[in-house]
Amino acid sequence: MPLIHMKPKPNHRLLQIKNLKKYYPVTAGFFSRHIGDIKAVDGVTLDISEREIIGLVGESGCGKSTLGKTIPKLEEPTSGEILYKGTDITKLDKSGLVELRKEIQIIFQDPDASLDPRMSAGDSICEPLIIHKIGDEKTRMDRVAELMEQVGLETRQANLYPHEFSGGQKQRIGIARALAMNPKLIIADEPVSALDVSIQAQILNLMMDIQEKFGLAYLLIAHDLSVIRHMAHRVAIMYLGKIVELANKRELFENPLHPYTEALLSAVPSFKPKDKGRILLRGDVPSPLNPPSGCHFHPRCHRVMPVCNQQGPELAKVSKGHFVACHLYR
Amino acid sequence: MNNAILKVSDLKTYFFTSRGIVKAVDGVDFELRRGECLCLVGESGCGKTVTALSILRLFDSPPGKIVCGKISYDTLNLTKCSSKQLRQIRGKDIAMVFQEAQSALNPVLTIGDQIIEQIKLHLPLDHIMARDRAITLLSEMGIPSAERVMSYYPHQLSGGMKQRVLIAMSLSCDPQILIADEPTTAVDVTIKAQILDIFRELKAKRQMSTLFITHDLAVVAEIGDRATVMYGGKDVETASVSEIISNPKHPYTSGLIDCLPDTSKSTGRLASIPGTTPNPIQMPQGCAFHPRCPKVMKICSRQEPPETTISKEHKVSCHLYT
Numbered sequence: 001m002p003l004i005h006m007k008p009k010p011n012h013r014l015l016q017i018k019n020l021k022k023y024y025p026v027t028a029g030f031f032s033r034h035i036g037d038i039k040a041v042d043g044v045t046l047d048i049s050e051r052e053i054i055g056l057v058g059e060s061g062c063g064k065s066t067l068g069k070t071i072p073k074l075e076e077p078t079s080g081e082i083l084y085k086g087t088d089i090t091k092l093d094k095s096g097l098v099e100l101r102k103e104i105q106i107i108f109q110d111p112d113a114s115l116d117p118r119m120s121a122g123d124s125i126c127e128p129l130i131i132h133k134i135g136d137e138k139t140r141m142d143r144v145a146e147l148m149e150q151v152g153l154e155t156r157q158a159n160l161y162p163h164e165f166s167g168g169q170k171q172r173i174g175i176a177r178a179l180a181m182n183p184k185l186i187i188a189d190e191p192v193s194a195l196d197v198s199i200q201a202q203i204l205n206l207m208m209d210i211q212e213k214f215g216l217a218y219l220l221i222a223h224d225l226s227v228i229r230h231m232a233h234r235v236a237i238m239y240l241g242k243i244v245e246l247a248n249k250r251e252l253f254e255n256p257l258h259p260y261t262e263a264l265l266s267a268v269p270s271f272k273p274k275d276k277g278r279i280l281l282r283g284d285v286p287s288p289l290n291p292p293s294g295c296h297f298h299p300r301c302h303r304v305m306p307v308c309n310q311q312g313p314e315l316a317k318v319s320k321g322h323f324v325a326c327h328l329y330r
Numbered sequence: 331m332n333n334a335i336l337k338v339s340d341l342k343t344y345f346f347t348s349r350g351i352v353k354a355v356d357g358v359d360f361e362l363r364r365g366e367c368l369c370l371v372g373e374s375g376c377g378k379t380v381t382a383l384s385i386l387r388l389f390d391s392p393p394g395k396i397v398c399g400k401i402s403y404d405t406l407n408l409t410k411c412s413s414k415q416l417r418q419i420r421g422k423d424i425a426m427v428f429q430e431a432q433s434a435l436n437p438v439l440t441i442g443d444q445i446i447e448q449i450k451l452h453l454p455l456d457h458i459m460a461r462d463r464a465i466t467l468l469s470e471m472g473i474p475s476a477e478r479v480m481s482y483y484p485h486q487l488s489g490g491m492k493q494r495v496l497i498a499m500s501l502s503c504d505p506q507i508l509i510a511d512e513p514t515t516a517v518d519v520t521i522k523a524q525i526l527d528i529f530r531e532l533k534a535k536r537q538m539s540t541l542f543i544t545h546d547l548a549v550v551a552e553i554g555d556r557a558t559v560m561y562g563g564k565d566v567e568t569a570s571v572s573e574i575i576s577n578p579k580h581p582y583t584s585g586l587i588d589c590l591p592d593t594s595k596s597t598g599r600l601a602s603i604p605g606t607t608p609n610p611i612q613m614p615q616g617c618a619f620h621p622r623c624p625k626v627m628k629i630c631s632r633q634e635p636p637e638t639t640i641s642k643e644h645k646v647s648c649h650l651y652t
Contacts, residue, residue, distance in 0.1 A: 166607075196545065198585060198603035199373075202604075204591065266523075267520045269546065269549050269551065270552075271548060280524060
């Protein structure tokens with residue numbers, strides 16, 4: 001079978017992120033003195049084409065969720081540009097943002113936390129329609145029924161409350177709600193990490209179906225590399241606020257260049273015995289408040305060189321479509 | 331050949347709640363052999379954690395109760411032991427590593443205090459010897475500057491570190507059996523690899539008998555010797571790990587394996603198991619898996635399948651093989 005989901009259109013840029021930064025100030029003392037910044041997103045440049053699925057991978061605390069939230073401006077960016085179809089999101093006013101958010105929607109990680117326990121499934125799915133003043137009550141009801149069908153829920157379940165659904169069904173409600181506005185881009189923040197494997201497969205299949213049907217682009221945030229490998233067209237690896245490697249899926253999985261990517265790939269437990277030894281990373285992700293000098297990865301890197309702790313490498317092109325930020329490839 | 335160190339037979343643990351009887355564990359049989367790593371595999375709600383808690387009787391009673399079954403350890407039947415006897419076994423003979431390191435550690439005590447407390451409780455050591463033992467254990471677990479970590483509080487450690495502290499703590503009294511309940515679930519892949527490495531080393535160096543509870547079949551493939559797959563409170567298939575993965579017999583086991591987006595495969599539609607895990611208050615009649623089973627037959631909804639032996643080491647409970 002060929003690629004099940006639609007091929008991306010590389011010439012139709014949907015979103016361009018340019019040198020995006022999101023710093024959270026850290027204050028201390030009675031006068032809330034500014035003592036530093038948590039550099040959650042520290043200069044990310046990335047673009048997403050129409051119908052493209054970009055996988056964003058990294059360990060917890062690397063800033064992938066913050067990046068996801070900054071795109072529809074749920075978090076105010078510190079600096080940088082986010083161009084959606086040529087318009088700079090960071091400069092949009094309130095009414096512009098309302099329009100924008102019809103086209104960019106988010107699916108959150110934990111459906112328990114993202115659904116209001118006191119709103120029925122139907123009301124949750126209908127809410128975006130009301131906010132954006134679309135249709136009257138009758139047409140909204142029809143739309144909710146249609147959406148529920150599209151995500152594999154039964155229309156009679158519209159009156160049920162979140163606690164009456166299973167985890168997978170709750171995630172379906174979240175997906176239906178995201179689809180309500182006919183978005184062009186969906187940011188899916190760990191959409192399946194809270195689900196059992198058998199349910200995870202159902203949701204991933206659903207996400208591929210609707211991608212194909214509606215020609216959606218996804219920014220798929222996940223720490224599970226097997227999910228990314230299954231879904232994405234291109235993959236970006238993030239470490240401490242920066243993208244360290246970006247490539248087509250096949251290229252990235254078959255020819256990982258950055259030592260961090262190598263280590264991540266080798267760390268994934270697998271059915272097949274590893275031919276090469278596993279690269280075990282030492283230690284944890286350092287605090288983004290006080291990141292290591294030079295390349296942030298150098299204290300854990302198995303191929304560290306003297307230059308690494310002095311100078312931070314820039315993301316640079318190695319071959320067509322393959323970018324890496326590492327001194328090894330200078 | 332009787333080298334089973336722990337044998338669970340026909341264990342049933344029910345929770346008597348106001349909404350009905352939750353049959354969390356409803357007839358589980360397995361044995362853990364000396365020096366092996368047995369994996370209990372299943373999705374949430376299949377009863378794998380309650381099985382582990384039943385071994386050490388660590389659930390609230392009421393509402394929970396072991397209604398029947400036998401858990402043989404050494405010469406003892408743990409289901410018949412008094413609370414006092416059990417207290418001596420917990421942590422000393424059978425130790426447990428819990429899933430959420432964050433909630434398993436006491437936030438107001440230092441790491442050192444928590445480990446030393448357990449050592450002094452079970453072993454005839456004074457404070458200084460207990461402290462030395464704790465430091466040795468922490469450094470064995472790959473914790474840098476273990477002596478300093480002893481004075482840390484849990485919140486000062488990262489998730490991976492906390493998990494190592496828990497493992498060190500569980501090993502502090504040289505237990506015969508280690509029960510690990512999803513120790514790799516809430517951590518990143520790189521940390522997961524580190525933790526799995528520790529378990530692999532434990533087996534190699536200490537010949538530790540480990541009951542490893544997980545939902546992740548890839549983890550099973552990495553560290554397990556044998557695996558027992560659970561569904562709806564029952565064990566549905568038991569075999570060596572290589573056999574389970576290459577030659578699964580139960581439709582649920584093969585479903586679980588097929589729906590993994592394994593890194594070796596690429597794009598395509600994922601196989602999935604339709605429906606959801608059953609409500610433990612209203613288990614389906616007959617075989618609990620029949621409403622989701624792709625190979626369902628008439629008999630499945632009427633009669634519970636008996637355990638069938640495929641080969642000496644491979645047992646499955648499914649009507650397909652009777």
